Amino acid sequence: MPTTRTRTRPTQRERSDSTIEELLRAARALFAERGYNATSLDAVVEAAHLTKGALYHHFSGKQHLFRAVYEREQARLSHIVAEAYLDAQPDSWEAVFVGAKAFLVEVLAPDVQRINLLDAPGALGTEEMREINSGCMKMMEEGVRRATDSGDIAPHSVTALTHLLYGGLCETAMAVARAEDQQQALDAGITELRGLFDALAAAR
Secondary structure (H helix, E strand, O other): OOOOOOOOOOOHHHHHHHHHHHHHHHHHHHHHHHOOOOOOHHHHHHHHOOOHHHHHHHOOOHHHHHHHHHHHHHHHHHHHHHHHHHHOOOOOHHHHHHHHHHHHHHOOOHHHHHHHHHHHHHHHOHHHHHHHOHHHHHHHHHHHHHHHHOOOOOOOOHHHHHHHHHHHHHHHHHHHHHOOOHHHHHHHHHHHHHHHHHHHHHOO
16 A cells, blocks of 8 residues: 655754755845944844744844855855856866956946845954855865966966965955946956956066
8 A cells, every 4th residue: 555655854954954944045135225323123133024033043144144144145156156267277277367356247237236245344344254255265275276287377486376366356245245336347357357367477
């Protein structure tokens, strides 16, 4: 005889994960639309169709919630950069450029700018942002190391070159976010980035 499958109730962990997901989804949408300062926790729980108690069960407050959203944003940006790198010529200097360009193009999106560039410094502070972004820095450092090891560029201090490039990318992204003509600022930034990468490749 066929067996009858009984519907199992969601576990406590599944319910908890679902609650966190709903809160983060609602919070991201509101932070992107209204900004950090103008977003209230009341608005977040209303959008998520949850209670304030459910929010405080998982997050200590608005800053903690924003940090979780920011961490997800950084993970998403890292994934975009990694995909661009792998779709180019892995382990090459060109792949590092392609990944860097993908980052700059992605931050042109208004929602990405609001959360990652405009609000994060005030909401989290520089040191906390650096802690969260350490994975992105290590990813670029690995790309630079591989390009150096493969002979695509001349030997350099991998750490020093990584900091130079990463800092330049972050400043360029911020300049794009604050520019009156953002597309023009982005195009100019990518042009200069191309020239820098080409110059380093030609110097080997």
